[in-house]
Amino acid sequence: MMEDGTPIYVNNTQIENVESYIYLGQRYCTRDKNQDKEIQRRITVGWTAFAQHRDIFKGNIGTRLKRQVYNSCVLPAMTYGAETWALTTQAKNKLAVAQAKMERCMLNITYRDRKTNIWVREKTKVTDVIGKVSRRKWTWAGHVSRIRDNRWTLRIIT
Template sequence: MENDTSIYVNNTQIGNVESYIYLGQRDSIRDKNQDKEIQRRITAGWIAFAKHRGNIGKCLKRQVFNSCVFPAMTYGA
């Protein structure tokens, strides 16, 4: 990173990261392109949706996808 200043909390050095998740959103200090955040949300939506495979009928599954998963994946896109 540009700044080599070390930060310590209770005598433990805090590491530097390129990106992090804060309040459910990926943030990056250098990369202002939102492609990785959009891809992360799409992946999270599919993972959540796949957890219910076989637990509910197709009609209800489609309604859940359209009302819950799809808006979460497209928010910010």
């Protein structure tokens, strides 16, 4: 439907008007410019990837293997599309909390064990999710800054 309420037809079929949709694995919303729902969805996808490898993360396997699986399977699922995120402090905290919980699961410890997140990170040595998001954003920015033709990415930014 167009902005004035006029429906759009393609081959005599009315196109459904939606406010949010998933395209190429990323959530887009036509009204809400806030990225919180997409970030929460990415955290959920990260937990799903984590659960798929539960046997590895919960098993008596070395931390090195757990770190490799986390960095190659869970972290990319959580940070897919991060190049376009406008991260707020609240969003960063949500990502960091989710990662800390996953790391504690990898070590089979809980908050009752009274271990700090710094101690947990020293043991797991996984890649920091906030650092990964930041690197992805800077890599994308560098890519766009090197574009010399008239592609849509450069036209949107300028």
